[in-house]
Amino acid sequence: MPAAAAQRLERWAARWARRRQGVDPLAVVLKRRRIYILPTAFGATFGTMVFTMLLGSLNYGASLGFALTFLLAGLGLVVMHHCHNNLLGARLKFVGAAPVFAQQVAEFRIAVENESATRRYEIELAYERHSSAPVDVPAGGSETTRVAVPTRRRGWATLDRFAVQTRHPGRLFRAWTWVHMDARCLVYPRPAPPGRPLPQSSGTGATGRQTHGDSDFTGLRSAVPGDPPQHIAWKAYARSEVLLLKQFAGGDSEPCMLDWDSLPELDGETRLSQLTRWCLDAAAESRPFGLRLPGCTLALGTGEAQLRACLEALALYPA
Amino acid sequence: MTMGRGIDNPDTERLLWVGAIVLAASVPHLLSVPPWIPAFLLGAIALRIATALRGWRVPGRPLRLLLAFAAFCGVLARYRTINGIEAGGALLVVMMALKFLESRNHRDQLVLIMLSYFLMFASVLTERSPFTIVYCVILVWLTTVALLHLGRTGRIVDGRATAKLAARLLLQSAPIMVLLFLLFPRLPGPLWAVQMDAASATSGLGEEMSPGDIASLKLSDAVAFRVEFDGRPPGARDLYWRGPVLSSFNGRTWRMPAPRRAAPESSVEYLGDAFDYRVMLEPTGHGWAFALDIPKSWSGPRHLRMNGEYQLGLSFAGPPLPRYDYRATSHTRYFAREPLSEPQRRALTRLPPGSSPRTRTLVSSWLADDPSPRRLVERAMDYLRSQPFYYTLTPRTLHDQPVDEFLFDTREGFCEHYASAFAVMMRAAGLPARVVTGYQGAELNRLSNYYIVRQSDAHAWTEVWLEDDGWVRVDPVTAVSAGRVSQSAWRTSFGDAAPTGGRASVRIPWLGDARLVLDAGYFYWNSWVMGYGPEVQSALLDQLGLGGTPGGRSSTLLLLVVAVTITASIVLSLYLAWLYRRKFGVDAAARQFAAFGRRLARVRVLPCRPSEGPRAYAARAQRLLPYAAAEIEAIVTLYLRARYEPDADSSALAELRARVATFAPARG
Numbered sequence: 009m010p011a012a013a014a015q016r017l018e019r020w021a022a023r024w025a026r027r028r029q030g031v032d033p034l035a036v037v038l039k040r041r042r043i044y045i046l047p048t049a050f051g052a053t054f055g056t057m058v059f060t061m062l063l064g065s066l067n068y069g070a071s072l073g074f075a076l077t078f079l080l081a082g083l084g085l086v087v088m089h090h091c092h093n094n095l096l097g098a099r100l101k102f103v104g105a106a107p108v109f110a111q112q113v114a115e116f117r118i119a120v121e122n123e124s125a126t127r128r129y130e131i132e133l134a135y136e137r138h139s140s141a142p143v144d145v146p147a148g149g150s151e152t153t154r155v156a157v158p159t160r161r162r163g164w165a166t167l168d169r170f171a172v173q174t175r176h177p178g179r180l181f182r183a184w185t186w187v188h189m190d191a192r193c194l195v196y197p198r199p200a201p202p203g204r205p206l207p208q209s210s211g212t213g214a215t216g217r218q219t220h221g222d223s224d225f226t227g228l229r230s231a232v233p234g235d236p237p238q239h240i241a242w243k244a245y246a247r248s249e250v251l252l253l254k255q256f257a258g259g260d261s262e263p264c265m266l267d268w269d270s271l272p273e274l275d276g277e278t279r280l281s282q283l284t285r286w287c288l289d290a291a292a293e294s295r296p297f298g299l300r301l302p303g304c305t306l307a308l309g310t311g312e313a314q315l316r317a318c319l320e321a322l323a324l325y326p327a
Numbered sequence: 328m329t330m331g332r333g334i335d336n337p338d339t340e341r342l343l344w345v346g347a348i349v350l351a352a353s354v355p356h357l358l359s360v361p362p363w364i365p366a367f368l369l370g371a372i373a374l375r376i377a378t379a380l381r382g383w384r385v386p387g388r389p390l391r392l393l394l395a396f397a398a399f400c401g402v403l404a405r406y407r408t409i410n411g412i413e414a415g416g417a418l419l420v421v422m423m424a425l426k427f428l429e430s431r432n433h434r435d436q437l438v439l440i441m442l443s444y445f446l447m448f449a450s451v452l453t454e455r456s457p458f459t460i461v462y463c464v465i466l467v468w469l470t471t472v473a474l475l476h477l478g479r480t481g482r483i484v485d486g487r488a489t490a491k492l493a494a495r496l497l498l499q500s501a502p503i504m505v506l507l508f509l510l511f512p513r514l515p516g517p518l519w520a521v522q523m524d525a526a527s528a529t530s531g532l533g534e535e536m537s538p539g540d541i542a543s544l545k546l547s548d549a550v551a552f553r554v555e556f557d558g559r560p561p562g563a564r565d566l567y568w569r570g571p572v573l574s575s576f577n578g579r580t581w582r583m584p585a586p587r588r589a590a591p592e593s594s595v596e597y598l599g600d601a602f603d604y605r606v607m608l609e610p611t612g613h614g615w616a617f618a619l620d621i622p623k624s625w626s627g628p629r630h631l632r633m634n635g636e637y638q639l640g641l642s643f644a645g646p647p648l649p650r651y652d653y654r655a656t657s658h659t660r661y662f663a664r665e666p667l668s669e670p671q672r673r674a675l676t677r678l679p680p681g682s683s684p685r686t687r688t689l690v691s692s693w694l695a696d697d698p699s700p701r702r703l704v705e706r707a708m709d710y711l712r713s714q715p716f717y718y719t720l721t722p723r724t725l726h727d728q729p730v731d732e733f734l735f736d737t738r739e740g741f742c743e744h745y746a747s748a749f750a751v752m753m754r755a756a757g758l759p760a761r762v763v764t765g766y767q768g769a770e771l772n773r774l775s776n777y778y779i780v781r782q783s784d785a786h787a788w789t790e791v792w793l794e795d796d797g798w799v800r801v802d803p804v805t806a807v808s809a810g811r812v813s814q815s816a817w818r819t820s821f822g823d824a825a826p827t828g829g830r831a832s833v834r835i836p837w838l839g840d841a842r843l844v845l846d847a848g849y850f851y852w853n854s855w856v857m858g859y860g861p862e863v864q865s866a867l868l869d870q871l872g873l874g875g876t877p878g879g880r881s882s883t884l885l886l887l888v889v890a891v892t893i894t895a896s897i898v899l900s901l902y903l904a905w906l907y908r909r910k911f912g913v914d915a916a917a918r919q920f921a922a923f924g925r926r927l928a929r930v931r932v933l934p935c936r937p938s939e940g941p942r943a944y945a946a947r948a949q950r951l952l953p954y955a956a957a958e959i960e961a962i963v964t965l966y967l968r969a970r971y972e973p974d975a976d977s978s979a980l981a982e983l984r985a986r987v988a989t990f991a992p993a994r995g
Contacts, residue, residue, distance in 0.1 A: 026937055027917065027921060030917070031940075050434070050437055050438075050441075053438070053441065054441055057441055057444065057445055060445075061445065061448050064448065064452065065452075066513075068412075068452050069513065069651070069860055070451065070452045070453075071508075071856055071859045071860070072451035072452070072460065072463075072856075073448060073451055073452050074507075074508055074511065074513075074859075075451075075504060075508055075856075076444075076447065076448050076451055076463070076467070077448070078503065078504040078507035078508050078511070079467065079497070079500055079501070079504040080444060080500075081500075081503065081504075081507065082499075082500025082501065082502075082503030082504045082507070083471065083496055083497065083500045085500070085503060086496050086499045086500045086503075087496060090496065127488075129479070130479055130480065141480070142479075142480050166938040168936070168937035168938040169937055175478065176478070176479075177475055177478065177492070177496065178471075178474040178475055178478040179437060179478040180478075188937060190938075
């Protein structure tokens with residue numbers, strides 16, 4: 009219950025900040041007026057301890073006790089100032105976001121640039137309750153970090169709000185600001201589960217060939233849910249922790265046209281999912297493929313660029 | 328989460344830091360706690376580090392709880408309380424050891440670092456030695472370094488930069504500390520009653536004395552208190568600092584009277600010059616304070632009062648605060664004409680039956696010659712003067728009849744022997760008499776004009792009650808002729824009045840001077856830093872023109888300052904807000920647009936989403952409220968103009984305001 013209340017309060021504060029600050033450009037310098045700062049739970053405990061020490065000093069009339077108490081109180085204030093300064097004047101720039109499939113996590117790359125003469129420590133970007141690993145930005149340098157936003161539906165995912173925060177000296181305070189950038193990430197439809205074979209021909213009546221054409225290795229592409237596990241490049245995964253799919257040139261490469269109208273039994277979104285799956289399959293088999301959607305047709309083609317063009321068309325197909 | 332092993336592991340690195348800080352912060356406490364506590368702490372730290380390095384198992388939760396309970400009982404058994412600085416400190420050390428044992432994440436480690444600050448605080452409450460202070464300063468810095476290290480995620484890197492940053496943070500907090508230290512109001516007394524631990528302080532005087540039992544008196548150079556006279560100080564022979572009065576005698580031992588009486592009503596008549604002085608008392612094991620003879624008035628901690636024997640003290644039964652300062656006014660000449668009730672007189676002349684038969688016989692012979700009490704006192708002093716009495720710090724021990732053996736056989740001893748024997752002689756004559764303990768003399772520190780009274784100045788003398796004069800001080804030691812003071816007692820209990828008149832400084836002059844310089848430094852440290860209490864504070868504020876009595880000038884001034892500050896800040900912020908709004912009128916437009924949004928929300932148009940621009944929002948509203956489309960369009964256009972292309976006369980804003988005010992959509 010308190011957590012829920014805190015969340016509501018935070019949402020309210022964020023809305024207030026949105027009204028107050030307006031929408032930011034894609035590169036923004038953090039000014040004094042928009043940096044907020046509050047003690048962390050640890051900071052509050054620290055404050056309580058200092059207060060207890062004050063009571064103790066008063067009671068025992070101990071001068072050295074007072075001295076230590078006031079030194080720590082001063083330390084708290086100075087730390088607050090340093091924490092605030094750690095963000096002040098930092099520059100945030102939206103670098104880009106690689107397209108993802110729906111229900112994957114979109115990663116918005118944000119560069120933190122430090123034009124001041126001192127190093128900035130432990131800067132994190134946070135979306136909702138998830139924060140990135142903190143980065144240090146050397147004086148005059150720049151570090152890119154990512155804001156992870158879970159996606160739900162195809163189309164444009166927006167990074168409507170994220171927080172830049174730091175707790176640097178000693179975690180006593182959290183200084184933060186909300187940034188509202190009009191940053192977007194393209195979200196492809198979620199691929200349908202594999203299984204439905206590619207349409208056999210593009211109207212020429214070709215004979216069905218069941219080969220998956222795994223004779224010649226042609227390259228790697230990033231894996232998506234539903235890709236055949238036997239084609240995942242596990243060794244590469246062990247090296248880099250990125251799931252890649254091995255692609256092979258098939259023995260045959262008969263072109264296929266992926267047509268919206270060939271799937272009349274499916275509803276709109278499911279149809280888009282299936283077409284996405286087919287696009288991926290065709291690209292995996294290195295077959296030339298094209299896409300036909302109502303009001304938009306992409307001619308036959310191969311390769312990464314063709315795949316991207318098709319997926320984009322599917323992502324942005326009007327609902 | 329699996330715990331990585333090895334010294335290079337970041338978790339281990341953090342753990343070593345925390346362990347080192349906890350251990351270092353505990354050191355001042357470890358000297359005074361029972362030995363099992365350091366062992367417990369070291370064991371816990373070693374075990375926890377071993378789990379990190381060697382993969383040992385941390386004791387399970389039931390065992391840890393059991394340990395916590397056992398440790399708690401151990402502390403309770405040793406101190407009989409968990410209150411007070413010593414017991415609290417010991418308990419804190421024990422609990423930190425357990426917390427360290429079970430620490431598993433960064434938060435635990437940060438909490439331990441914070442508790443280390445608290446542990447240091449507990450040690451500075453009682454410790455005053457400059458060494459401890461230097462140690463604490465270094466430790467505060469190291470603890471801050473640890474706080475910065477542990478406050479970061481990931482590895483501990485960049486040690487030098489962190490150490491520098493910690494130093495910078497502390498140096499920047501120093502002015503705040505000084506300001507608060509000087510100006511934060513101090514209380515004249517404690518907030519709650521505290522029990523000091525009796526064993527914690529040094530003591531020069533006891534609650535009882537048995538002269539015959541001591542074969543060798545070791546004099547301690549430790550400082551008992553320091554005194555600063557406002558004007559001319561009294562002569563060295565008048566420097567009798569009154570301490571506990573022992574009036575209950577069992578034939579061997581003098582004790583403080585059991586039922587302690589309240590101060591007698593102003594029965595003292597003061598004569599001659601008054602002396603004003605300030606006493607800075609070192610911690611004692613008791614609640615006593617020392618004043619020059621019978622003080623006339625005093626001020627200091629709230630509970631400072633006088634008991635029935637004219638002794639000052641905070642508490643005569645229980646031990647008090649570690650150190651305190653007070654002021655007093657005394658006269659060296661007075662008549663303490665206190666009427667004695669019959670039970671009091673009987674108590675003050677009581678000798679155990681069968682004790683000191685030879686003394687009684689001697690005194691009876693004097694009484695037969697001349698029954699006058701004054702004459703009797705003189706006869707007794709004459710006896711000490713004429714017989715071969717020696718002053719020595721290494722007397723022979725006395726057996727069954729200590730007073731008789733001293734007066735007739737051994738004839739050697741120090742102040743206690745003389746005071747005790749003299750009081751017994753008086754009592755044998757039926758005169759009320761008692762032994763007063765305290766200090767005699769003082770060493771002047773010529774560097775800064777204050778007096779040092781050391782434990783070696785401890786002294787005992789006698790008070791005799793005479794019908795006309797009341798209590799009269801008699802110091803029987805002065806009857807011993809200078810030639811009979813043993814060489815081993817060249818530093819005697821009677822300070823400057825001593826026959827040899829010397830101290831260590833006489834022997835090694837430069838060493839004595841160095842000692843005085845050190846003591847002067849310590850004196851200033853004590854009187855301005857350690858002794859910075861309510862009195863010094865108000866004196867300082869007075870000098871700055873900020874002082875005064877509460878409710879008087881100072882409160883008015885303070886109130887005025889506060890009122891002016893508050894008013895000034897309100898006016899300033901209003902002015903800044905006005906400036907801001909004039910410069911950036913955009914907020915006014917945004918507010919109007921928000922009001923517009925609220926009106927739309929009333930007719931169930933969902934509010935503008937963060938990702939939605941004003942145009943998109945308007946389009947959505949127009950779709951839902953087609954009949955109001957034109958009005959919505961107009962308002963959005965005005966808003967965008969007022970906000971993003973503000974013109975000089977802000978006509979767009981005015982029109983926007985008017986339109987929003989009249990905008991009243993109905994549910995479509």
